[in-house]
Amino acid sequence: MKSVTIKEIKLHIVALPLVELLKTSFGAEPFKTAIIVEAIGEGGLTGWGETALKTKPSYGAETVLTALHVTRDFLIPELVGQTLRSPTEVPAMFKTVRGNHHARAGLEAAIWDLLAKANGMRLADYFAAHLPAGNAPRESAQVGVSIGIQDTLDAQLALIQKRLDEGYGRIKLKIAPGWDLELARAVRDRFPDILLMLDANSAYTLNDAERLKALDQFDLLMIEQPLAYDDIYEHSQLQPHLKTPICLDESITSAHDWRIALRLGAGRILNLKPTRVGGYTESLEIYQLCQQNATPLWIGGMLETGIGRAANLAFAALPAVDLPSDISATSRYFDPDITEPPFELAPGSTIRLPEGPGIGVEAQRERLAEAESRWREHNPFAPLWS
Ligand code: OSB
C-alpha cells in the first residue's frame, strides 16, 4: 500500500438548513452543523472527513467549537508532516489527547479518504483491506430512516406514510416520556407490519421500567438507548425484563465499552457511530467484536453531510453490518448537499456505493463556502472563532 505525507489540514465549519428537523428527547437544532476536514497530501491529493457535531453539548459532550479547539490546537499539530502507511496509525498519534472522539474521528476520516484515494481504492474496499479475508463489501447498504418527534400523532403518521411511499423499509421514531405508548399504539394500528424501532436518546430511568416493558406488545425491532447516556450497568438490569432488544447508542464510546456491555448483557444490538467511538479504526475493532459474537450491528448517523455519509455508507456495506443503517437519501437531509452526486434510495431500501476512489462523492467548493458563511452569520458564539 502507498503511504502519504500530510502537508496541510484545513477546517471548514458549516451550517446547512435541514429539509426536515430531527426533534429528539433533548430538542432540535435549527441547522445541521459540522466541521468539514480537508487533508492535503503530497501532490495536492485531498481527503475529506466530517466532524459531525451540534452547537450544544446534547447528544454528546462535544460541540463544533470544542472540537474546533481540540482539532486545531492539539490534533492537527500531531498529524501535519507525518508520513502514514495506514489511517490505523492515527489513533496512536492522538493518544495523549483524551476523549473528544468526534474531533479525532473527523480528522481520521479525512486520512482514510486520502489514503484510499492514494491507493486508487473505494473506501469500502479499503476498509475491507484492513479486515480479515471474507469481508469484501456488498455493492449497496441496507438503510432506514430516522423521524423526529412531531407536534401531533396525525403529522407523525403522515410522515411515516411519506417515508414508506419513498421506499424506506425500516422506520425509526424518536420517543420521550409522554410520547411513547400512545405513539407506538397509533403507529402499529395504522402500520401493523412495518419494521419499526424507537430511539429514546436516554430519556428514561429504571423507574420507568414498567412503561418500557409495555412497549413489548408493539413488536419493535429494538429500542435504542432508553437509559442514561453514560450508563451500561442499568441497561443490563433492564434488558432481562424486556422482550424488545435494547440497542445501545450514546453509552458505547469504544470497543472497551462494547466488550463490557456484551459481558453484562446490557444490550443485544449495537448502533455503531464511527464518529462517537473516535473513528473508523476503533469502528473496525468493534465490527470484529460484533462479528465474533454474532451481535446484530448497524451504522448510526448524525445527519451527516454527503462527506460523512459517504464514509458511513462504505462502512455499512461491510458484510457483518446486518441491520438497516441510519443513512438516508440526500433528499431526507439537504437541498442541496455540499457533495455531488446525491445519494438516492434504491429498491429494497438500499443505497448503492458510489464508484469512485475514496468516499466516491465530490465536495462542491461553492456550496461549502456558502455553508461556511451561513455558519458565521448564524453562529451565536462567533467571537470565539475568528
Ligand atoms: O440518536 O441516533 C441518534 C441524529 C443526531 C444525533 C443523534 C441521533 C441522530 C439520528 C439521525 O437518529 C440518524 C441520521 O443521521 O439519519
Ligand code: MG
Ligand atoms: Mg440514537
